[in-house]
Amino acid sequence: MRQIGIGIAGFGTIGAGVYKHLVGNRRLLCERLGLELSVRKIADLDHERPRPLMPPKSMLTKRWEDIVEDPEIQVAVELMGGIDLPLRYVMAAIEHGKIVVTANKALLAEHGAEIFRVATEKNVPVFFEAAVAGGVPIIKSLREAFVANHIRSIHGIVNGTSNYILTRMTQSGLGFAEALKEAQDAGYAEANPALDINGWDAAHKAIILASLAYGFWVNGKDIHVEGIESVTAADIEFAQKMGYKIKLLAVIKAEGDCEAPGSESKCPIEVRVHPTLVPQTHVLASVNGVFNAIAVHGDVVGETLFYGRGAGQDATASAVISDLAEAAVAIDTPRPNCGFQPHGLYGKCKPIDEIVSQYYLRLSVTDKPGVLAQIASLLASREIGISSVIQPEALEGEPVPLVLMVHDATQGQMNAAIGEIAALECVKRAPQVIRVEPFC
Amino acid sequence: MRQIGIGIAGFGTIGAGVYKHLVGNRRLLCERLGLELSVRKIADLDHERPRPLMPPKSMLTKRWEDIVEDPEIQVAVELMGGIDLPLRYVMAAIEHGKIVVTANKALLAEHGAEIFRVATEKNVPVFFEAAVAGGVPIIKSLREAFVANHIRSIHGIVNGTSNYILTRMTQSGLGFAEALKEAQDAGYAEANPALDINGWDAAHKAIILASLAYGFWVNGKDIHVEGIESVTAADIEFAQKMGYKIKLLAVIKAEGDCEAPGSESKCPIEVRVHPTLVPQTHVLASVNGVFNAIAVHGDVVGETLFYGRGAGQDATASAVISDLAEAAVAIDTPRPNCGFQPHGLYGKCKPIDEIVSQYYLRLSVTDKPGVLAQIASLLASREIGISSVIQPEALEGEPVPLVLMVHDATQGQMNAAIGEIAALECVKRAPQVIRVEPFC
Numbered sequence: 001m002r003q004i005g006i007g008i009a010g011f012g013t014i015g016a017g018v019y020k021h022l023v024g025n026r027r028l029l030c031e032r033l034g035l036e037l038s039v040r041k042i043a044d045l046d047h048e049r050p051r052p053l054m055p056p057k058s059m060l061t062k063r064w065e066d067i068v069e070d071p072e073i074q075v076a077v078e079l080m081g082g083i084d085l086p087l088r089y090v091m092a093a094i095e096h097g098k099i100v101v102t103a104n105k106a107l108l109a110e111h112g113a114e115i116f117r118v119a120t121e122k123n124v125p126v127f128f129e130a131a132v133a134g135g136v137p138i139i140k141s142l143r144e145a146f147v148a149n150h151i152r153s154i155h156g157i158v159n160g161t162s163n164y165i166l167t168r169m170t171q172s173g174l175g176f177a178e179a180l181k182e183a184q185d186a187g188y189a190e191a192n193p194a195l196d197i198n199g200w201d202a203a204h205k206a207i208i209l210a211s212l213a214y215g216f217w218v219n220g221k222d223i224h225v226e227g228i229e230s231v232t233a234a235d236i237e238f239a240q241k242m243g244y245k246i247k248l249l250a251v252i253k254a255e256g257d258c259e260a261p262g263s264e265s266k267c268p269i270e271v272r273v274h275p276t277l278v279p280q281t282h283v284l285a286s287v288n289g290v291f292n293a294i295a296v297h298g299d300v301v302g303e304t305l306f307y308g309r310g311a312g313q314d315a316t317a318s319a320v321i322s323d324l325a326e327a328a329v330a331i332d333t334p335r336p337n338c339g340f341q342p343h344g345l346y347g348k349c350k351p352i353d354e355i356v357s358q359y360y361l362r363l364s365v366t367d368k369p370g371v372l373a374q375i376a377s378l379l380a381s382r383e384i385g386i387s388s389v390i391q392p393e394a395l396e397g398e399p400v401p402l403v404l405m406v407h408d409a410t411q412g413q414m415n416a417a418i419g420e421i422a423a424l425e426c427v428k429r430a431p432q433v434i435r436v437e438p439f440c
Numbered sequence: 441m442r443q444i445g446i447g448i449a450g451f452g453t454i455g456a457g458v459y460k461h462l463v464g465n466r467r468l469l470c471e472r473l474g475l476e477l478s479v480r481k482i483a484d485l486d487h488e489r490p491r492p493l494m495p496p497k498s499m500l501t502k503r504w505e506d507i508v509e510d511p512e513i514q515v516a517v518e519l520m521g522g523i524d525l526p527l528r529y530v531m532a533a534i535e536h537g538k539i540v541v542t543a544n545k546a547l548l549a550e551h552g553a554e555i556f557r558v559a560t561e562k563n564v565p566v567f568f569e570a571a572v573a574g575g576v577p578i579i580k581s582l583r584e585a586f587v588a589n590h591i592r593s594i595h596g597i598v599n600g601t602s603n604y605i606l607t608r609m610t611q612s613g614l615g616f617a618e619a620l621k622e623a624q625d626a627g628y629a630e631a632n633p634a635l636d637i638n639g640w641d642a643a644h645k646a647i648i649l650a651s652l653a654y655g656f657w658v659n660g661k662d663i664h665v666e667g668i669e670s671v672t673a674a675d676i677e678f679a680q681k682m683g684y685k686i687k688l689l690a691v692i693k694a695e696g697d698c699e700a701p702g703s704e705s706k707c708p709i710e711v712r713v714h715p716t717l718v719p720q721t722h723v724l725a726s727v728n729g730v731f732n733a734i735a736v737h738g739d740v741v742g743e744t745l746f747y748g749r750g751a752g753q754d755a756t757a758s759a760v761i762s763d764l765a766e767a768a769v770a771i772d773t774p775r776p777n778c779g780f781q782p783h784g785l786y787g788k789c790k791p792i793d794e795i796v797s798q799y800y801l802r803l804s805v806t807d808k809p810g811v812l813a814q815i816a817s818l819l820a821s822r823e824i825g826i827s828s829v830i831q832p833e834a835l836e837g838e839p840v841p842l843v844l845m846v847h848d849a850t851q852g853q854m855n856a857a858i859g860e861i862a863a864l865e866c867v868k869r870a871p872q873v874i875r876v877e878p879f880c
Contacts, residue, residue: 033587034776137581148758148762301755302575303748314742322584
């Protein structure tokens, strides 16, 4: 049986999972593919740490260059983590004509444009199914299944750690810090969870999804990213009373009528990551724990949703191996597309100040008559309407929470209004503002 | 720009949708694919009926042979409906070396083995994403994304009509006949809804999914199929009281340990379609209306779920066009796989009598002491345990409902027990038996 030579750089959790499943499901893979995915070299500095399945010593090296330079290797897998070293390795592999498979979302979000420019020049495919939402085949679906669609919107829960934390806060009334501690104890959050918590892991994935959907590489500097650190147990409780759950969403949207035939329109797209109130009736509100889910709305296919494990050794390995199978087919194929096809229908991101949204607004106010009237008239002066208000009880003499849901407003309008509200004497703490996606 | 010549046989709802979107999103498709999907001929007996977009007269023919015989056409699309004529057309297209795209689930379920045998001999790919769950890319996901996985189970809501009917019965307490009438009025059910209602449309899709997952063509005679006609409003209400919703599910399962290395085991798989009690906490329970959803559990990827529109002009056209894009790439590609790759790890279906399940059992009994004891001891004598019982109130003198949830039992055990229960003097009507999927 024909063998495809594979080199894996990075033998951490994911690399070890890929090796384990390639060996464990070897027979099934051979039968389905009619060829063998054969690991020839694994590069990692640490050869001693135990892995679920240890390869023969002769397969291990400490130099990624050994993979790039090996003529018996056709596919170079990048599972190193970090950015600089993976970039050097991936570029060297492309230069050597090797097909690249990577799970590295940060690498692609920051250097995707450069990587795919060179890959296209050299006619070398780069596959990256595992970079977004692990076992959920969202890259393949966007690239292939929805090829006929203008993508109207993508709403994704794409960071399992923050979804786990928000789920635990919702289910048990835990505060953020306690829920984070629980996630760390359960192995769902790193000792340094910064990228998960501050929204940037999700943002890297949003950049990749938006770039595929709209055909140009989105720059991280042009998007709006907020993490979940500021979400409180009180916000979750008030949101629930109003019929919502709070999720960290990647939101990607294009306006409907950008592509008038013959126009050279460059409609700005929205790309943002932030805690979001999602109606409890929407299926995304039911996605709990470390699971990921991505809702894609296409102009032809309508609403779709994909759900599965977004991280972890096994789910990620499943995605990497599916890329290896594609790579094996691609070796002998004329390549119309090396993994990213520019299609300049859109071409820029809308600044966050211009983005229209609904908002949840939680204030801490003095408990006396006239406060709501004062705030409502201030919002009205900025042309911001209020759709509902709740004012829960508080202890005698304490400031009381005042929770408002407000109609569509730009971020610019809201910032101006919030600045004025925060300065009111009756407002006792910094206002909490969370966006709402009504999904209608 | 390079053109791919396409012929479409069948210019009904789906064919008209494919043509409309190929033209409407032509610019986007050209940019993404780097080639043009160009419709050359459309075969249909009716040239007069209005379609959303009418092609030039010169494109229309009444003979499908004109497509098969046209050297300018590389891809033959089959959207005729029925079985005999589509089979002749598809076989003729393969003989002429044309890549085939079909949305015809009945054709593949009945003649898949034959079609793919000839396609493989002739080295001609056959694509069929639209045959199962319309806009949901489940075929591509099973074939490609989950290539590394032994599929443990597939649970699918794959018939939109019956899901609409069950949803309306659940939401409004309608009876089956009223809900069916409503579905017909809303255009979600055909004037003759037999295949939707009796489970066979879902069964055709189950056959295709099972065949892809397990590598051999499942025979319709070997599977168990029940429709939703016998589900009553009372069943839906009692199921809800016990924490379940009733869905028409396609259930496909394999036991875990079939592929001991080196074994030639042929583990039987389960393939069945029937009304099913689904726990309200499972996401499938929240799939309402005409939407489809398919949960796939793979040994590597874990739990996944796909959701979207399963039918209708647009969602189906989206899937057909994704197949056309694949076909365009496949024209110049060496073909390791013509659309179905046998991989004989399993190889036969388990007879329904041997399948173990949990059951919901609704009896209509005389309202007097000792009835439950009598039924419980009869079940116990067949080694069938009871997990819960509810007995709602009834009118004085009327038979009362008695609802039992029973533990794992084979269909054989249950049939024997039900036969005896039905013969009891205290049991007034034919027992209602519905399977339960506990998803754990």
